[in-house]
Amino acid sequence: MAAVAEALFLTPSAVSQQIAQLEEEVGMPLTERQGRGVRLTPAGERLVAHAERILIMLDEAKSDLAEIKREIAGVLRVAAFPTVAAALLPQAIQALQASYPHLDIVFKELEPADGLAALGSWNVDVAFVDNLTNLLVQKYKNIDQVPLIEDVLYVLLPQGHRLAQRQSLAVSDLRGERWALDSAVSFYGEFILNLCRRAGYEPRVNAECRGFEVVREMVASGCSISIIPGLRRVNDLAGVSAVKLRPEARRRISVAFRHGERNHPAVKVFLDQMVLTAKAVSEATN
Template sequence: MDFFRLRTLRELSRRETMAAVADALGISSSAVSQQIAQLEDEVGIPLVQRRGRGVTLTPAGQRLVLHADRIFAVVEEAKTDIAELQNIVAGDLRIATQPSSASSFIPAAMRQLAIDHPHLDIVMTTMGPAEGVAALRAWQADIVVADDISFDPDTLEGTADMLFLCRDQLFVLLPAGHRLGSEPVIELAQLRDEHWALDVASSAYCRAIRQACRDIGFEPVINGFSDSFEVVFALVEAGCSISVMPGLALRDFGESLTVKPLAPSTYRSIYAISRRGEARNPKIAAVLDQLAKSAPRDLNRS
C-alpha cells in the first residue's frame, strides 16, 4: 500500500470532506478522490461512503486508519532513532502555535535557534490549539504550542508528550477613564452590564470566557468578534467595549487602555506538545529546550 494514499485516507477520517483534505495536503479534490480510489483498488474493498456533502469511512476504512496510525508512528520512531544516532540539529521543523505565543516569546526562540543551529529551518504557522493538535496528528506540524483553556490535555493521553512552558494570567481590558479603572482587581460579575469584544482566534477560548459568565448568571453582550488582537484593542480603546485577554497578548496594549487582573486570579497553562517519543530527536529536543528558555517566567501585571 502506498504511504501517501494511506495518509490521504487518514486525513479523510479526521476532516470528512475531500475539499478539506485537499487543502491539508496541498493537492486538488479530484486528486484526493483518485488517491482513495487507488487505495481501494489496492486493498480490494470499499473504504469510504458518501454522506450528503461529506464522506464517512466504512468499517474497513476505519480499521485501515488504525493500522495507518501505527505505521506512521513506527516510521517516525525510526526517523527519531536515526536522527538521535546522527546527533545533528538540522532539517525542517514546523511549529503550530496560538497567536498570543506567536506574537510574544516564539520569535525570540526562533532567533536564538537560528544562531545556535544554522542548519535548522523552522516554519511557524498560527492556528487555534485544536487545529494545531490535528496538524500534529497528521504530521503537518512537529511541535504545537497551546494552552489548557483552548483544549483538553487529557485527549492527548498516550499519543503525545507535553512540556510545560509557563502560566499566563488573564486580565480585564478597560478604556481609559472607565468607572472600574480605579479598582485593584475586577470580578466578572462587575462586567455584566458591559459590552464585550472577544478574540475568536481560538473559538474554544471565546467559549470558555462566555461560559464563565454564564456560570455566574449572565450572558455577556458582545459587540465585537475578531481574530485580531489589534481590533479588540481598538474597540476597547474607543470606549465601545471591554475585554478579557491573556497576558501574552498584552505586550503592546498602549497607554489608552487600562489593564486590571481578573479576580479571582485566573491562569492558563502554556504547553509545547510533540508526538510521543519524538523529544529524543535532536532537532525537536533543541526547539523544546529553547521554547522553555524563551517563555516568560512571570506574566503578572500590577
C-alpha cells in the same frame, strides 16, 4: 473530503481518486457516505490504525538516525497561536538561531485546534496548545505535551473607565458592559462567554473581531471591554488598562509533539528553549 484536501494541499477530486485506488488495492470499501460527507468503514478504521502505527515507527526511525548523526540541522515546522507567537516564539527562535545556525524554524500561525490537526496529519512538527483544547488532544493517541506556562487572564478596559484603577475585578463587576471578542478564536471566545454566564448574565457583545488588534482598538476607543490572556501584556497596550480577574483565572499552555519524535535532536532543543523562554517571560510578567 474538502478538509482532507485542504490539509494535504490537494483537490477533493484527487483525494477521491487516491481513496478509490486504495480501495481497489485492498479489495473492499474504505469509506461510505454519511449525509453530505463520508465516514470510514470498519475496514477503513483498521487501515488508519495500522497507518498511524507505521508513521509513528517512521518518526522514531528518523529521530534515532538524527540522534546518531548528532547534527542539529534541517527544518522544524512550528504551529503557534497569536498570543504565544507574539510573546514567546520570537525570543526562542532568536536564541536557537544563535546556537544552531543550521536549524531553520518555519512558523505557521494556527489556532490550537488547527495546529493540533496539522500536527496529527504530519504537516507540522510541534504545535502550541492550551487546556481549552485538551479534549481534542486526547483524541490523538500519538501526541505528547510539555507544559510551558500558566497564563493569567486580565480584564481589558479603556484607561478612563470607572473600573480601570481597581486592583482586581470579578466577572460579575462587568455586568452591563459591552464586549469585544476575538471571534477567530472559537474556544477562547466561548470560554469568556461562559465566564459571564456562570456569573449570572449574558454579555452584550458589540464587536466580533478577527484579531486582537481590533479588540484593543475597540477597548481603547471606549466602545467595549474584553478579557485577554496575560501574555498580551508583554507587548505595548497603549490606551488601555489591564486589571487582573478575581478569582484568578488561568489557562495552561503546552507544546505538543508526536510521540515518535520525542528524542529527535531538533525537537528536543526546541522544547528545552521554549521552557527557558516561558520561564523568563513568566517571571517578567507576574
